[in-house]
Amino acid sequence: MRNRIMRAARLVLCAAAAHVPVSASAAGWTSSNFELVALSDAELSGRSINVIHMGNVELTSGRIVAADPLAQPDRPALARTVAPGEYPVTLYQAFGRVAAASMRVAEGKPDHWEFAVLPGQDPATLKDDEIFGYPVDAGVGCYMDAGTLALIDERQAEVQAQKPDADINYYDDVLAADLDANKGTYALHRPVAGKKGNVAVFWSGWGDGFYPVFWGLDKDGRALVLLTDFSVIENADGRREPKLQ
Secondary structure (H helix, E strand, O other): OHHHHHHHHHHHHHHHHOOOOEEOOOOOOOOOOHHHHHOOHHHHHHOOOEEEEEEEEEEOOOOEEEEOOOOOOOOOOOOOOOOOEEEEEEEEEEOOEEEEEEEEOOOOOOOEEEEOOOOOOOHHHOOOOEEOOEEEOOOEEEEEEOOHHHHHHHHHHHHHHHOOOOOOOHHHHHHHHHHHOOOOOEEEEOOOOOOOOOEEEEEOOOOOEEEOEEEEEOOOOOEEEEEEEOOOOEOOEOOOOOOOO
């Protein structure tokens, strides 16, 4: 019971933080790592960045959730939507950590970048040292369709029915097996076998924190790529660890 109460308390705190900006004194309000999505695998390797091509995330509605799926199981989808379809997810690994994660929506090099906001969030309201992003409390981030949240609930209910007297933890009882297949670093997790809708889940840099998500857009404002920066590297370069501020 105590575990349930503590977990519920963390969820309330994360939910409260989901819609408000936070101070970004350590990382700045923008990112110096946008070049990651424009470099080839060979160029990234030359910068001591290992590239992991996870596979495609299935977006059944085109409403994208970028979040810690365990800490915020009901996080709203991003304001900008894309066409339903399957989109490749790439991880950029440095210093043994996932430094960033991208989801490619269309080909091309971004002309400019903007915060990937939730409905009602306005970057114009941010102070110089604030960012929008999402809180991490379970050490992982993800990309998934908003409709996949219902499949996670369905899987959780199935596991709970199999263990009616147990305090079910989705990470330990479901997700860990998929993560273990990739040394705990990432997983393309399908909550319910046979149903379309999966989750690209991955380590969140150095762990818990608050991380920004950005849209890379072409000159006409069309979305090309979504990028989550976990503040592990600077200037798209993994040869030297960023200075702690």
